[in-house]
Amino acid sequence: MLVSAKEMLDKAKAGHYAVGQFNINNLEWTKSILLTAQELKSPVILGVSEGAGKYMTGFKTVAAMVKAMDEELGITVPVALHLDHGTYEGCYKCIKAGFTSIMFDGSHYPIEENVEKTKELVAVAHQLGLSIEAEVGSIGGEEDGVIGMGECADPNECKAIADLGVDMLAAGIGNIHGKYPANWPGLSFETLAAVQEKTGMIPLVLHGGTGIPEDMIKKAIELGVSKINVNTECQLSFAAATRKYIEAGKDLEGKGFDPRKLLAPGTDAIKATVKREDGIIWFIFLVSLRSHKSRLAL
Numbered sequence: 541m542l543v544s545a546k547e548m549l550d551k552a553k554a555g556h557y558a559v560g561q562f563n564i565n566n567l568e569w570t571k572s573i574l575l576t577a578q579e580l581k582s583p584v585i586l587g588v589s590e591g592a593g594k595y596m597t598g599f600k601t602v603a604a605m606v607k608a609m610d611e612e613l614g615i616t617v618p619v620a621l622h623l624d625h626g627t628y629e630g631c632y633k634c635i636k637a638g639f640t641s642i643m644f645d646g647s648h649y650p651i652e653e654n655v656e657k658t659k660e661l662v663a664v665a666h667q668l669g670l671s672i673e674a675e676v677g678s679i680g681g682e683e684d685g686v687i688g689m690g691e692c693a694d695p696n697e698c699k700a701i702a703d704l705g706v707d708m709l710a711a712g713i714g715n716i717h718g719k720y721p722a723n724w725p726g727l728s729f730e731t732l733a734a735v736q737e738k739t740g741m742i743p744l745v746l747h748g749g750t751g752i753p754e755d756m757i758k759k760a761i762e763l764g765v766s767k768i769n770v771n772t773e774c775q776l777s778f779a780a781a782t783r784k785y786i787e788a789g790k791d792l793e794g795k796g797f798d799p800r801k802l803l804a805p806g807t808d809a810i811k812a813t814v815k816r817e818d819g820i821i822w823f824i825f826l827v828s829l830r831s832h833k834s835r836l837a838l
Contacts, residue, residue, distance in 0.1 A: 542607060544671040545620035545641040545767075546707045548583040549743040552766040558746075558757075561585035562814065563624060563771035564602075565592050568778075568803050570609055572810040578615050580815060585641070587624040587769060588634075599623075599637035607638070620671065624769070628657050635668065643673035647712070651676075651697045659704045666705065673745060673767075674701045677712025695734040702739040708767055710745040711735045713760075718772050719751060727756050729763060736764035743767060750776075774810045781809035 545559075552559050564570045564586050577584035586606060593599045606621050622641035623634040631642045644661050646654035658674045665672040677693025693711035702709050713735075714728045736744065743766035749757070750773040757768065785805045790796045 542610060542621050542640045543618050544669060544707075545585050545622060545673075546671040548585075548618050548620065549671070549708055549766050553741060553743045553764070556761065558761050558766050558768045559583050559585060560749075560814075561587045561622060561624070561745075561767055561769040562774060563587040563589060563592065563769070564606075565775075566596065567605065567609075568807045569774065569810060570606060571613070572807050573774075573814060574609060574613055574615050574619065576811050576814040577617050577619070578613070581617060583618040583620075585620045585622050585767065587622050587771070588639075589624045589771075590626060590630045593623075593630075593634075599634050599639065603634075603638040622671075622673070625675075628661075631661055632664075635664065635670065639670070641671040641673070641707075643675070643710070645675045645710075647675040647677060651694075651700065654697075655700055655704065658701055658706065662705050671707040673708040673710060674704070674706045675710040675712075676701050692728050692731040693735060695731070695738045698735045699738040702742045706742070708743045708745050709735075709739060710747055713746075715746060715748040715752070718748075727752065727760060729759060732760060732763045732765070739764075745769065749773070774813055777809040777813040778806035781805040 548559050560582075562569075562573045562584065564573065570586065573584060573586065588599070588602055593602055596602050596605070603621060606619075610619055620641045621639045623630060623639055623643050625645040626634065626643050628644065628646075631644050634642050642661070642665060644658055646657050649657070654674075654676070662672055676698045692713055698709060698711050711732070713731045714724075714726065716724070732744070744764045745767040746752075746757075746760050746765045747769045749768040749770040752760075760768075782803070782805060785791065785796075785802065791802055795801065
């Protein structure tokens with residue numbers, strides 16, 4: 541059974557670790573991430589952007605697939621199905637479709653309108669047992685046609701949104717979606733510390749996890765980040781593995797063109813990316829795993 545993200549993130553905040561959100565784009569993505577989370581005995585959040593939801597023929601299809609796959613694979617770790625950067629309308633669609641968590645991205649609205657819409661959605665989500673994430677300050681880069689400049693959030697505005705009772709808060713601290721440019725100045729830890737001070741125990745979210753150096757990830761967690769989003773990293777590894785397979789002519793050998801064989805290298809690459817020992821993602825899962833084992837021992 542899928543769960544809200546609230547409990548897993550509250551435990552992460554108290555335990556000073558982060559839970560990974562990995563965006564899904566199709567069946568292979570979902571299966572790879574679920575199996576890896578189960579292998580590592582780690583809670584996981586499956587993120588779905590509105591563009592990916594549309595690609596997979598709608599949020600109802602996504603929810604049905606994830607719920608069925610979670611059951612058929614015998615997944616026992618906590619799994620939340622979460623709308624990523626949702627519009628006001630998109631949030632209601634996901635609530636109706638059976639998602640267990642939503643994100644309302646009102647960062648492009650004036651703060652008064654962001655507060656008004658977030659307050660309404662908090663009431664609806666909590667009445668139904670869903671967790672809800674809100675955003676203050678634009679996340680840089682482009683995702684599904686939404687372009688942000690990466691402005692740092694105003695800590696006072698973050699407090700205004702946090703006080704509405706959201707379960708997690710995404711605050712822009714110079715992070716971006718997609719690949720980070722060579723001249724990227726890094727995360728603004730001054731902003732993050734100020735947001736943490738204003739918002740207290742609310743779990744903070746770091747979007748754009750791909751490409752952020754591990755030392756910055758560790759410091760962000762120390763300053764209150766309890767959820768880290770990753771998407772581009774899996775996309776890049778999937779593309780590279782698929783390209784290698786085709787360029788090697790494997791698709792022309794026997795039934796190498798069968799989608800089950802054609803997509804297998806990319807699927808395996810996602811698994812390897814999620815659990816590789818020398819990267820950010822493994823760090824997130826490793827800390828989650830240690831804490832999870834500690835809780836089981838109690």
